Amino acid sequence: xxxxxxxxxxxxxxxxxxxxxxxxxxxxxxxxxxxxxxxxxxxxxxxxxxxxxxxxxxxxxxxxxxxxxxxxxxxxxxxxxxxxxxxxxxxxxxxxxxxxxxxxxxxxxxxxxxxxxxxxxxxxxxxxxxxxxxxxxxxxxxxxxxxxxxxxxxxxxxxxxxxxxxxxxxxxxxxxxxxxxxxxxxxxxxxxxxxxxxxxxxxxxxxxxxxxxxxxxxxxxxxxxxxxxxxxxxxxxxxxxxxxxxxxxxxxxxxxxxxxxxxxxxxxxxxxxxxxxxxxxxxxxxxxxxxxxxxxxxxxxxxxxxxxxxxxxxxxxxxxxxxxxxxxxxxxxxxxxxxxxxxxxxxxxxxxxxxxxxxxxxxxxxxxxxxxxxxxxxxxxxxxxxxxxxxxxxxxxxxxxxxxxxxxxxxxxxxxxxxxxxxxxxxxxxxxxxxxxxxxxxxxxxxxxxxxxxxxxxxxxxxxxxxxxxxxxxxxxxxxxxxxxxxxxxxxxxxxxxxxxxxxxxxxxxxxxxxxxxxxxxxxxxxxxxxxxxxxxxxxxxxxxxxxxxxxxxxxxxxxxxxxxxxxxxxxxxxxxxxxxx
Amino acid sequence: xxxxxxxxxxxxxxxxxxxxxxxxxxxxxxxxxxxxxxxxxxxxxxxxxxxxxxxxxxxxxxxxxxxxxxxxxxxxxxxxxxxxxxxxxxxxxxxxxxxxxxxxxxxxxxxxxxxxxxxxxxxxxxxxxxxxxxxxxxxxxxxxxxxxxxxxxxxxxxxxxxxxxxxxxxxxxxxxxxxxxxxxxxxxxxxxxxxxxxxxxxxxxxxxxxxxxxxxxxxxxxxxxxxxxxxxxxxxxxxxxxxxxxxxxxxxxxxxxxxxxxxxxxxxxxxxxxxxxxxxxxxxxxxxxxxxxxxxxxxxxxxxxxxxxxxxxxxxxxxxxxxxxxxxxxxxxxxxxxxxxxxxxxxxxxxxxxxxxxxxxxxxxxxxxxxxxxxxxxxxxxxxxx
Numbered sequence: 001x002x003x004x005x006x007x008x009x010x011x012x013x014x015x016x017x018x019x020x021x022x023x024x025x026x027x028x029x030x031x032x033x034x035x036x037x038x039x040x041x042x043x044x045x046x047x048x049x050x051x052x053x054x055x056x057x058x059x060x061x062x063x064x065x066x067x068x069x070x071x072x073x074x075x076x077x078x079x080x081x082x083x084x085x086x087x088x089x090x091x092x093x094x095x096x097x098x099x100x101x102x103x104x105x106x107x108x109x110x111x112x113x114x115x116x117x118x119x120x121x122x123x124x125x126x127x128x129x130x131x132x133x134x135x136x137x138x139x140x141x142x143x144x145x146x147x148x149x150x151x152x153x154x155x156x157x158x159x160x161x162x163x164x165x166x167x168x169x170x171x172x173x174x175x176x177x178x179x180x181x182x183x184x185x186x187x188x189x190x191x192x193x194x195x196x197x198x199x200x201x202x203x204x205x206x207x208x209x210x211x212x213x214x215x216x217x218x219x220x221x222x223x224x225x226x227x228x229x230x231x232x233x234x235x236x237x238x239x240x241x242x243x244x245x246x247x248x249x250x251x252x253x254x255x256x257x258x259x260x261x262x263x264x265x266x267x268x269x270x271x272x273x274x275x276x277x278x279x280x281x282x283x284x285x286x287x288x289x290x291x292x293x294x295x296x297x298x299x300x301x302x303x304x305x306x307x308x309x310x311x312x313x314x315x316x317x318x319x320x321x322x323x324x325x326x327x328x329x330x331x332x333x334x335x336x337x338x339x340x341x342x343x344x345x346x347x348x349x350x351x352x353x354x355x356x357x358x359x360x361x362x363x364x365x366x367x368x369x370x371x372x373x374x375x376x377x378x379x380x381x382x383x384x385x386x387x388x389x390x391x392x393x394x395x396x397x398x399x400x401x402x403x404x405x406x407x408x409x410x411x412x413x414x415x416x417x418x419x420x421x422x423x424x425x426x427x428x429x430x431x432x433x434x435x436x437x438x439x440x441x442x443x444x445x446x447x448x449x450x451x452x453x454x455x456x457x458x459x460x461x462x463x464x465x466x467x468x469x470x471x472x473x474x475x476x477x478x479x480x481x482x483x484x485x486x487x488x489x490x491x492x493x494x495x496x497x498x499x500x501x502x503x504x505x506x507x508x509x510x511x512x513x514x515x516x517x518x519x520x521x522x523x524x525x526x527x528x529x530x531x532x533x534x535x536x537x538x539x540x541x542x543x544x545x546x547x548x549x550x551x552x553x554x555x556x557x558x559x560x561x562x563x564x565x566x567x568x569x570x571x572x573x574x575x576x577x578x579x580x581x582x
Numbered sequence: 583x584x585x586x587x588x589x590x591x592x593x594x595x596x597x598x599x600x601x602x603x604x605x606x607x608x609x610x611x612x613x614x615x616x617x618x619x620x621x622x623x624x625x626x627x628x629x630x631x632x633x634x635x636x637x638x639x640x641x642x643x644x645x646x647x648x649x650x651x652x653x654x655x656x657x658x659x660x661x662x663x664x665x666x667x668x669x670x671x672x673x674x675x676x677x678x679x680x681x682x683x684x685x686x687x688x689x690x691x692x693x694x695x696x697x698x699x700x701x702x703x704x705x706x707x708x709x710x711x712x713x714x715x716x717x718x719x720x721x722x723x724x725x726x727x728x729x730x731x732x733x734x735x736x737x738x739x740x741x742x743x744x745x746x747x748x749x750x751x752x753x754x755x756x757x758x759x760x761x762x763x764x765x766x767x768x769x770x771x772x773x774x775x776x777x778x779x780x781x782x783x784x785x786x787x788x789x790x791x792x793x794x795x796x797x798x799x800x801x802x803x804x805x806x807x808x809x810x811x812x813x814x815x816x817x818x819x820x821x822x823x824x825x826x827x828x829x830x831x832x833x834x835x836x837x838x839x840x841x842x843x844x845x846x847x848x849x850x851x852x853x854x855x856x857x858x859x860x861x862x863x864x865x866x867x868x869x870x871x872x873x874x875x876x877x878x879x880x881x882x883x884x885x886x887x888x889x890x891x892x893x894x895x896x897x898x899x900x901x902x903x904x905x906x907x908x909x910x911x912x913x914x915x916x917x918x919x920x921x922x923x924x925x926x927x928x929x930x931x932x933x934x935x936x937x938x939x940x941x942x943x944x945x946x947x948x949x950x951x952x953x954x955x956x957x958x959x960x961x962x963x964x965x966x967x968x
Contacts, residue, residue, distance in 0.1 A: 336651055
């Protein structure tokens, strides 16, 4: 690229809080609830998803408290079963699946690609309403008697035997599924059609690639689980013989259909997080992502292979041995794109300028925990090992490493990273670092013991358990309380920062990327003028390589000093990103 | 408070699985430590403002990236093969394994030994002998799991599943249900008692519930009685008739259905044929059947299992002369024959059970003697040679 690139700093810096933005544009409830602005809808989503997360987290704390004793102390088995179902349903369907796409994705994607909004703003608002209606139905089901099937709704228990509010919960999830589908369609069309002039596919931030892959999975997978759950309701209410063998149905059919969505759904939850981590690692290492195209295509590979491994949930159900072999082999293959990402992040940090800000700490925590989560997945992909570990706490520990250590930590990292853009305020950095550290320690204390107790043979979804497992459960519960503190602190300081946080400025991180070129918070129309992109993604290295080389040869350390100064500027809020002119 | 770290090892699979666990754990720790230490090392060494050389930063390097794609792939596929081999063993019971019939129902396990002894939530087995579990559920899906054996298999309603084990170390081990099955899921379980062969035969004599109460009939004998009381024998006689095919010697042999499908007459097929005869009509027997469909309230899973075990013995143990088979079946391809489990099990498995004087042994030894002399079709002899 030889063209003299226009730096992303070309837009005039913000002059103060008086400037009109999407937050101060109007304060009426009507303007919030009927908004078609993607940023406002993202905030609506952020609020509702946070409520769901806190409710699901509350259920988790009750479970962990109950499990400190092998005989149970507070709950009956019936209530315990309803509690873990509530935890699973809320966390999976109403937090993890929509978390990053519907909040950060919704907010950042149009900004990142230089668009004024998503392609279908009204669909976007409809998706939030569907999510809210679905969530309220599910919550109603939980409050008015609860549901006790586990979030997996295995038949024929769910379709015939359970006496709890299965139908209402399932209808809630069904409706919320459409909110995912609408978001997915919106993202796909937006990414295809609304990129700013000059923003070619291979100049897109990896966050966009990750969301593109996620959206494809959502659009292809969610209808399947919607149909499956609708069939459960049909069997419950109309007594059609679909899954119940007494009526000529096949209970295993449910598992195939359920996991055909729900395994790819794991990637719906983790891929956006992988995208966030790529953004953060590049920004806080001040370096272009190593092997951009490998990382981008690994997202696509995960989306494709993710659809071919659902049978690894069913090694012990009685599916044919040869079927299991194929699914096992494919499951090992799907691990490779994730490994590529991790190694490429290492190489990105190498020779970077690493700034240990809170988002970077979250991203580094993510990499460590996601690696453990991924590697322990190999135990479960291993056929004979899965015979022993399937349906034990080992599985619980594994997917919490990926879903909590991975997806949720990535979400929190992203929230810290874009919080200044979303609110125009800085969160308190010291508290954020502390919370990141507490979460990391609490997380490991909670879930590492579960690997051990799982290998010992402790089955999941057990209210009562043999006394010899107690020591591991007590450790896990202790960790959960630490983790709860780690999650509680950000809730407090984020709310605090809305009023008392320091003004963020347009680009507090000195990040490149179009979203940092506009004001914080962004104006309603996002950009005062449509940006024209002439530089590659992650154009962090602001001096030409020859120049840098010369600096270092002349005087060791001089280059670094320049950078230090640059970094100080950055902290004062002056945008720093200059694309490298190669 | 004790501090267990590894589960006990009590079956022939335990060491294999744990060895696999060691390989996986070494890989996990190695790569986790590699990633975390590299990340921390790079991040600290290249922290903002540190005075280290950052010359010639690279942004892509195909050779390097292919290296770290191919190494995980090769390692992964190696582990895949290592884990596949024991898997094929766990779900492939050896021919000489003695059958134990397992029914899961909310919220208990019901087990029936071949010699007719029944147990609830407890299983007594000797060391050194293979046992094949035929598992079914009466209601929802359950999971039969013995951590010390490292085996698990789901109990499905309406379908048989199998798994096997050979216990190696005497002791008392947990039996769990691993598939969530409702309110008392966590209490659905019990104990597996592994005993020395000597203790086991002692238990058969004095400790087992059957021996304590009365003379126990073998599963096959119970099946024969059912066969008579249900009047199966009115139609299913020793040769094919216009009303019904004979059941003698059909087990493990291909059957051609009215639909044109050829199925192997295994446990699953026989069970379906009893539950839903109309879906399993044989070629040559018209569109309708006079056989009633035996639903769950008429015939329990245990009774069906007893009938199947009895049918397995037909033709080789019934003692009655086996009549000539009609042409269509004997000429059917015998490609998919499998060992006739029932007879081989009983004859081979009698050593420790000879002592309690079970009626089973008498019948079984006779059956063993008669197998060869039976006037069975050639296809069946092929089947029983391995």
